[in-house]
Amino acid sequence: MRGTVETDTTYQQLAESVVFKRTNKNVVVESFNNKQLTIAGSGRSAYVFKLQNTKKVLKVFYPPFEHLAKREAKIYKKLEGITYFPVMHASGQNYIVIDYIEGFTLFECLVMGKRIDEKVLNEVDHAILLAKSRGLNPSDIHLHNILITLDGNVKLIDVVRFEQVKQCNQWDDLKRGYYKFYKKKIFPRKMPSKLLLLIAYFYKRNLLNRFVT
Secondary structure: OOOOHHHHOOHHHHHHOOEEEEOOOOEEEEEOOOOOEEEEEEOOOEEEEEEOOOOEEEEEEOOOOOOHHHHHHHHHHHOOOOOOOOOEEEEOOOEEEEEOOOEEEHHHHHHHOOOOOHHHHHHHHHHHHHHHOOOOOOOOOOOOOEEEEOOOOEEEOOOOOOOOOOOOOHHHHHHHHHHHHHOOOOOOOOOOHHHHHHHHHHHHOOOOHHHHO
16 A cells, blocks of 8 residues: 555655756746655745645745745644634645645636635635734735635635735735626626736736726
8 A cells, every 4th residue: 555645755855855946037846756746836935746645735935935934834823723724734944734725716717717706705804804813914815825615615825924014905906806897797707817917917016006996
């Protein structure tokens, strides 16, 4: 019988197997333990790998963001027991291990034409309130880190910026966009991913203020 990740190789060894390479534009994975890991996604500071034969992922932070692993681990500990967030199983110098969430991000829902019900927004609002009750300041909440699971539940991932002090209006702006545009009958059923990324580009540069306020 094939062993599990926990018995075959330690999380630390798996994290150490990941070698990153910086290109002119971004950071890519040069090599990793492909017998036990599968690349599941990437972000501004880390790559996420699905741990084979488990329902967990290994999030490995690349240079110079390794220190964020400890920060995110601390935040996940504060969120323990809140079902809107993945459970953290382990952490190290440059990695964390959390639940693998099967489902679709809101970004993917827009691209696929999968309807986003208003109750999703209410669930995210509730998750934010629960996180605030633990002394956190939920920030950087956007289309890529809100998931609707296969069972229809809402999950929030990528909580590393939940301790920042400054006020983040991104989620409030997304809600305004939902009611101002998405709820209209003329809103397209599907949105091209390139168009959504272009909108995000302009938003980050404060070029859409008059449209979302």
